Amino acid sequence: MEDRDWLILQVLFEQKNITKTAQALFISQPALTSRLRSIEEYFGIKIVYRTSKGVHFTPQGEYIAKSAAAMLLTLRNIKERVTDMNTTVAGTLRLGASGYLTMYMLPRLLKLFKEEYPHVEFKLTTTWSRDIFNLVHNQDVHVGLVSSDYGWQGKQHLLFEEPICIASTSEIDISQLPKLPRINYQTDALIKALIDKWWRENFSEPPSISMEVDKLSTCKEMVVNGLGYGIIPTMIVNNNKNLHKIILTDKAGAPLLRRTWMLYHEEMLEMNIVSAFVEFVKNTDFPRVILSQR
Template sequence: MALNFHQLHIFHTVAEKGSFSHAAQALHMTQPAVTMQVQSLEDYFGTKLFARSTKRVELTESGRALIPFARRSIELMKETDIGMSKFTHMLDGRLHLGASLTIGEYILPRLLGPFSQEYPNISVSMKVINTKQLLEEVLNHQLTFGLVEAEVSHPDVHTEAVLSDELRLIVPKQHPLADRERVTVDEVLQFPFVLREQGSGTRRVMEEELEKAGYAPDALRIVMELGSTGAVKSAVEAGLGISILSQSSVRHEAALGVLKVKEIDGVRFDRSFHAIYLNSTLLPISAVTFMTFLRERDLSQWL
């Protein structure tokens, strides 16, 4: 029997999860299949890699010695996929991903067309939900990977910046601030706000940057919370309040003049859009290719 990467990946996942059953769930395999692959690896090396108990498996001395080699093999495989993704123009298959609301509604639709032209044999399926829901689906193995508007901190999740974005103050065309070149935070706080719901990446970035500038989130006079960027834009256009949104999401309304986009002195709402996926997941080559496309192309021509 020859040593293979698949077995090393399974071994590493069992060690990381501390359980054959949890590793099987993470790898979308049955527990007997995981056990069989680990046993094959133990037969190959002629040593036990795990000490098994009723509650948890622990690495033996030989298992601990194998871990760094398994980890390096996984990293090398990831680097190989990234390196080769630049040349996979004849690649076919299916790209299934999740996207948080602003990305899914306003960013990716402008990028999927150029991506599909370059990779015409990859079919795309995208689920659009908020950041909190997307993280839950990744953790529950309902989605392989997703793109979110705020960095996610979770021990089981890998987070990687792939796109840049900036939030700006959005006001209706007849608003007192509409013709001002620049405004201060104190001036902005005098007006009612229409915001995205708690749990959205846009809301989180806005609140974090205001806190860094010395303003507590409860300093905002919030009159309405809405579940989509489109609903927030419509409410602002109707004069119900002002908001802070991705400038990419209001490009059309700003061009028509129905909404005005403003900077706030002393505060910048710069952010990165992040790809998230489980640490135990090796992404399919279609997903790696898409992430390489996002990182390395000049996207400004489409955004």
């Protein structure tokens, strides 16, 4: 039973199709079929049977396939721990980061870290903060960098916080905001909830959404070109002197803040590569790192 056989079982159980599984794993269908026969011989049971409607797992095969994820995680952890027995900071660091951080901070941060630890490689997953939270929880990544607080119970470190603002190319009378064109963008659910709550506390009518765009960077470019206003984190527009900015505040007059966190499990610090990265990040001036890229 090879390591790759567990991956074959995992993907086949997800796809329920030989052709799609072979394509996903970049192997030929005959090679995949041959490995399945070898796996069945190893366990001494029938794992799958094929019909015109696809692949079906026997009860024993389903149990083995559902165990594949745990086996792959165990094997990966063993390899990482063995590699980490060397005092050199080396190996593959698995990271999860929100799209906002990946675009505006992570490239330079990883460049600086690799300059200090040249034997490190990276495996990066970019998705929503809520999904990064789950990736860290399940140990699919060593460290997560998120832009929302989902109540993480493990180790965490506040990287920076930034006010949320209304950005536009011309001065805005905030009382007229519902009548002005707004550029809306997809963002993390908690950030959206924070902005929506502020809106409801200040206006009795909905915003006038003129554009729905895919991400924050697209919204910023639309705002810069005078196509409407955006409600966005201040850090990505602070150096643009042509934009007018109004900081959002709550009823007590305190600014609405977007906080960025580093999340990890304490036991992960036993690995040299993770410990080195966590300490490196803690000692990094994040506003400087972000702004130096722009």
